[in-house]
Amino acid sequence: MLPRPDGQSLAYYHTPGFSPGVIFCPGFMSDMEGTKALALEKAMTSLHRSYTRFDYMGHGRSTGSFTDGTISRWTDDALAILDNCTAGPQIIVGSSMGGWIGLRMALLRPERIAGFVGIAAAPDFTARMWEDMPPEGRAAIEKDGFWAEPSEYSDEPYIITRKLLDDGPRNYLLNGPIDVTCPVHLLQGMQDDSVPWQTALQIQEALVSEDVTVSLIKNGDHRLSTPDNITGLILATERIGNLRQ
Template identity: 45%
Template sequence: MTVPPPEFLDVEDTKIALRRRPGANPGLVWLGGYRSDMLGTKAEFLDRFAHEKGLAFLRHDYSGHGESAGEFRDGTISLWLGQSLAVFRQFSSGPQVLVGSSMGGWIALRLIEELQKLGESSRVAGLVLIAPAPDFTAELVEPQLTAKQRRQLAEQGYMEERSAYSPEPDIYTRALIEDGRDNLVLKGVIQTDCPVHILQGMRDKDVPHTHAMKLVDHLPVDDVTITLVRDGDHRLSRPQDLELLARTVSGMMDRPGAAGSPKPPVQ
């Protein structure tokens, strides 16, 4: 299988790297997590899955991530959302299933809101969320801040926290946290107008499964399924987790009204 080479889209003077695979619609659109990139385990797995099934697949790196330009510390939810919307509208057509991991779940929910404002809600045929972290800055980061970290945010504009996945610390900026308050989705009914399937590990130390259950409470009008993986962590990237992801995406494609009939490949 040939891995598609990166392409680049200028979004507000920043080169955003993306990879796309032509195929039938509904295709898959990957939205990665905080500090992750489009060459991660789950994204690469979905690329192989799309290739085997003949589906279109689109993925990109947010600014400051992976192969995209820009400084990570300059990133905000609004900035990364705008880049995701630009890539989605320019490099996909027809119905798509959004697959959002961790922060990518927040981006996916906000992306749907923006598409609804544009009258393009039919572009989203389904939503698969992996350990979703909507509103994580307000719900998961701010409540845990120490007095020292609050001083760092106020005085230097950022704070650092040890990362479980990298020797480099996680960085949270004051701009990210303040902008996060303008992008909250757990404040009322979330209407996606499409089926939603959530995959959540019960041993997730970064985004507890109670957060996923809270999200379900805000999705009362949609077709929502949640699968709790008793021994799953935040990444959900073990072989058995990837098999579950494949079954979930396949099931989303088979849902009546979720995917529709396959359409010609997107070139």
């Protein structure tokens, strides 16, 4: 557990190994025990590459309330793991919201980030949340400060708070160039009903980096967690690792 200045603690697992290491950033209401996080850990540690996975505040085994979380707070959590639990250059692997947070990390710690792999990376998704929210959701946000949106990925609803939506614009990336210069590989399913596949192309266009690969998986969904998808993730991550050794 990594103590935070406000009394919260972040749960993480770190396996030492070769550099550059890999840090996995989970998605919204996801955690470090997911299929992709564990499969990538097994692959990277078998290659003796350093690997770190963690839970944001209010997620998984970390302390705190999920409803107190924002993109700014969860980015700070990820940076705390980077700064305090890893050494040397790191490849960030970000899934969905973790892709937004991972790109923010690359902007804020360019000297530490050797590469970025996005899995259905979802920068600026809070804007789409509000745009797509039905009238009853907007009414709940205005009245109660949150809306419990039914989730197709979990029995638990997604809790969308006014705090999360208000904080989103402070972290937007697609409203201008993204000054990330490290190698980037974006993995995106074309059957993704949470993140439009065109988002990957928007990210590619916005990135300053000249080494950007976009892999569109025609039958891929949002999770991209089939065995073939996992193999593609491992290969993309290790390609960047070999580039930066």
